[in-house]
Amino acid sequence: MNSVGLFRLRVTVFLVSLVAIIVEIALLRELALRFWEHLAWLVISIALLGFGASGTLLVLVQRFSRLTNQALGSIALFGLALSIPFSLLLGGVINADLLQMAWQPAQFWKLGILEIVFALPFIFCGTYIGLALQDNPAKVPGHYGASFLGSGIGGVLILPALFIFPPRPIMLGCAVLVFAAALSCARGKMRTAGGFCTGLLLAVMIWQLPRSTEISADKDLPQLMAMPGSEIVASRSGPQGLVNIVRAPAFHGGPGLSLNNTEPLPDQLLVTLDGQIIGSLYHSAGNENFAFLDNTTMALPYQLQAEPSRVLIGPEAGTAQISLALYHGAALITALADNSSLARLKTVDLASHLGHLYQRPEVSLFTATLRGFLYSHEYRYSIIDLPVVGSDLGGLKAATTSPLLSLDTFKTCFDRLEQTGVLSVTTQAHVPPRESLRLLNMLTELLISRGRDPRNHIAIIRSWASVTLVAAKSEITSLQTSKIRSFCRTRGFDLVWLPDLQPSEVNRYHSLDEPQYYLAALNLMGSQKNSFLSRYIYDLTSPADDRPFFHHFSRLDKGTLTTQLGRRSRSYAEIGKLLLVAATVQALILAFILIIVPMIPVVGIPGGKTEQLLVITFFSAIGFGFMFLEMGLLQRLEIYLGHPVYAAAAVLSGFLFFGGLGSIASSSINEPLASSHCVIGFAVAALAIVYLMQLDTLLSISEGLVLFFRLTIVILITSPLALLMGMMFPLGLKRLGRTHAKLVPWAWSVNGFTSVVATLLAPLLAMHWGFGAVGWTAAACYALAAILSLGLPARQ
Numbered sequence: 001m002n003s004v005g006l007f008r009l010r011v012t013v014f015l016v017s018l019v020a021i022i023v024e025i026a027l028l029r030e031l032a033l034r035f036w037e038h039l040a041w042l043v044i045s046i047a048l049l050g051f052g053a054s055g056t057l058l059v060l061v062q063r064f065s066r067l068t069n070q071a072l073g074s075i076a077l078f079g080l081a082l083s084i085p086f087s088l089l090l091g092g093v094i095n096a097d098l099l100q101m102a103w104q105p106a107q108f109w110k111l112g113i114l115e116i117v118f119a120l121p122f123i124f125c126g127t128y129i130g131l132a133l134q135d136n137p138a139k140v141p142g143h144y145g146a147s148f149l150g151s152g153i154g155g156v157l158i159l160p161a162l163f164i165f166p167p168r169p170i171m172l173g174c175a176v177l178v179f180a181a182a183l184s185c186a187r188g189k190m191r192t193a194g195g196f197c198t199g200l201l202l203a204v205m206i207w208q209l210p211r212s213t214e215i216s217a218d219k220d221l222p223q224l225m226a227m228p229g230s231e232i233v234a235s236r237s238g239p240q241g242l243v244n245i246v247r248a249p250a251f252h253g254g255p256g257l258s259l260n261n262t263e264p265l266p267d268q269l270l271v272t273l274d275g276q277i278i279g280s281l282y283h284s285a286g287n288e289n290f291a292f293l294d295n296t297t298m299a300l301p302y303q304l305q306a307e308p309s310r311v312l313i314g315p316e317a318g319t320a321q322i323s324l325a326l327y328h329g330a331a332l333i334t335a336l337a338d339n340s341s342l343a344r345l346k347t348v349d350l351a352s353h354l355g356h357l358y359q360r361p362e363v364s365l366f367t368a369t370l371r372g373f374l375y376s377h378e379y380r381y382s383i384i385d386l387p388v389v390g391s392d393l394g395g396l397k398a399a400t401t402s403p404l405l406s407l408d409t410f411k412t413c414f415d416r417l418e419q420t421g422v423l424s425v426t427t428q429a430h431v432p433p434r435e436s437l438r439l440l441n442m443l444t445e446l447l448i449s450r451g452r453d454p455r456n457h458i459a460i461i462r463s464w465a466s467v468t469l470v471a472a473k474s475e476i477t478s479l480q481t482s483k484i485r486s487f488c489r490t491r492g493f494d495l496v497w498l499p500d501l502q503p504s505e506v507n508r509y510h511s512l513d514e515p516q517y518y519l520a521a522l523n524l525m526g527s528q529k530n531s532f533l534s535r536y537i538y539d540l541t542s543p544a545d546d547r548p549f550f551h552h553f554s555r556l557d558k559g560t561l562t563t564q565l566g567r568r569s570r571s572y573a574e575i576g577k578l579l580l581v582a583a584t585v586q587a588l589i590l591a592f593i594l595i596i597v598p599m600i601p602v603v604g605i606p607g608g609k610t611e612q613l614l615v616i617t618f619f620s621a622i623g624f625g626f627m628f629l630e631m632g633l634l635q636r637l638e639i640y641l642g643h644p645v646y647a648a649a650a651v652l653s654g655f656l657f658f659g660g661l662g663s664i665a666s667s668s669i670n671e672p673l674a675s676s677h678c679v680i681g682f683a684v685a686a687l688a689i690v691y692l693m694q695l696d697t698l699l700s701i702s703e704g705l706v707l708f709f710r711l712t713i714v715i716l717i718t719s720p721l722a723l724l725m726g727m728m729f730p731l732g733l734k735r736l737g738r739t740h741a742k743l744v745p746w747a748w749s750v751n752g753f754t755s756v757v758a759t760l761l762a763p764l765l766a767m768h769w770g771f772g773a774v775g776w777t778a779a780a781c782y783a784l785a786a787i788l789s790l791g792l793p794a795r796q
Helices: 006-034 040-064 069-093 106-132 137-164 167-185 189-208 220-225 287-295 320-327 340-349 370-376 393-399 407-415 435-449 478-491 516-524 529-535 559-572 575-599 609-641 644-666 673-702 707-739 741-769 771-789
Strands: 231-238 241-247 268-273 276-282 310-313 332-337 363-367 381-385 417-428 458-462 466-472 494-497
Touching: 006 040, 006 069, 006 106, 006 137, 006 167, 006 241, 006 644, 040 069, 040 106, 040 575, 040 741, 069 106, 069 167, 106 137, 106 575, 106 741, 137 167, 137 231, 137 644, 137 707, 220 241, 220 268, 220 276, 231 340, 241 340, 276 320, 287 320, 310 320, 320 332, 320 381, 332 340, 332 370, 340 363, 370 407, 393 575, 393 741, 407 417, 407 435, 417 435, 435 458, 435 466, 435 516, 458 478, 458 516, 478 494, 494 516, 516 529, 575 741, 609 644, 609 673, 609 707, 609 741, 609 771, 644 707, 673 707, 673 771, 707 741, 707 771, 741 771
Parallel strands: 310 332, 310 381, 332 363, 381 417
Antiparallel strands: 231 241, 241 268, 268 276, 417 466, 458 466, 458 494
């Protein structure tokens, strides 16, 4: 590709990489809208799958065709421009039903086809960059640096863009940008072919632009809109998702409302995020409108706090919890919102419907994460009321982190209570019990860590639909238990646990075959706890920052579930984990095939078997190490930043931008390259170990800062590590290019495919052993790469 010119080549590599990261994050939003928000790992693996396949494709094309690199580069650019709208078009045709994974194995194949379709743009991206990396070995670090810098800047630009445009127009705009670059680089017949491509591109884009993302019929929004009289009254979009406010006259209800309720329900609007209901906004003409909420289990903490002075409401999507606090006359109420688009809808667009709820003198609204707010404010609270949890359709959230629902967060909340304060959390009721028992185990461990007997500090009640748990800082008194009994009796709620509860008092109103909730509570707070946990159908281990997978309940040993439920066990399968396992198996098969194909004698890649094995191992170690470190930091920093899109943009941008600077800097490293390469590898491993030991301390100090400063800190944290990591791969390619230039695309492929596998394996490993284990594995991979670097082919 020398005829393109060094400057133009690097600018084009920069542009292609910028487009790749923008399309990757926009695709994350596209799939979240169409399917579910829990597919961040899938999008990253799709991108890396495309980059990995491009290396093998280059090896085969260069071996069996006579096309020049200049022609291949033009084809790659035009292909990238066309593949973006075509992948959107083809992806819309594939009707994958993720919720049927446990019952219909064919859905796994549909998922695989969907991955391949959306990997097409990244195959062309990787092909163009791979061609650039075959240039003069001395120029490779500069080319690779341009690629990293483009990706880093693209990750920064996509966040503000998502506040203005939906993901689909952003992706189509990228197609136009690449097409312009392709025309500027094309010569002769390729430019003529570009005219034909123009017609195709315009035709597909004219078809695509008016079409909004089709939301899965399994989601709530399509079902709501099918009801008579339903309409969307307000809508806002941003990096955290598409928020729709829906008026649905045929849908009316309260969260776990007592069957004995006689209080009228006010008009309500439903809040949906990416098509799923996450809360209700109740019309307010005065506090008396909220009387019905006192007939929900959520009112339990107000039986222990008759006149709460200060109440903190965790990030709540609707207005039920803040309305309940107002009904009980809380003097000061602090409400949190972790979605800026939703916060603006509540305070501006729908303020009159809500009776200007958030403008009342006793109410303050902050856009912040719960832990971030607590770290930045020194108040003590009578009640801290966490959001309602447990609505995990089909176990889709099993492989996603839930930083709000970790033992570390609970401890932070408990320490900020007044001496007579209470921590409250409500979850949906399930049989067999699941979320409620994990929450109870967390509260039990919390109280023990604070020197308290859980049996005297916990109260639990349940209705037909919900379970509410309360942990009190002081021992629950007989007067309080009497009040709770009266509250439950008049509303038909079942007692699950009180300090003085008798077995005859449980399982009265919403009767189960046996008092499962009470018996579980008795075991979890008694001497049989360890035995109960080991034999229970679900894994109830308390999630912590190192393993923040609150919704992951399956065990490594599936025998317990199958033995106790038989054929019904398939109904309790965690789809999120099944998706992850399926994608990992598919990636392993593809990686094995496409890495081995170039080694077939008919293809004839250079080098002996020993050299080829060394190249595979070295570039695999870098691929695993890079992605394990990136994914480990990505998941940990999601807790710190409060949302996966922010974490993905910040971590990916930081790694890629500073990795690009490291790649450029590596071009100035002098001989002997082997020893320098080895030192850099061990330096990455050592720095990774320092991060593993000190990162949590640093993050906890700054967790209370506003988002902008936290994003800045993330960039500063990742920069030293990324600088060193960015040197390892281009130095390897530079050394390989001196001896076996035709091995460069294959090394690119090996690195890409192992990165795919690492992206998928990282959350699986973390679910069972924690992100610390992922980080230590990454450090070991870089140490191995450092040793192997000494044996890379020497300069001829």
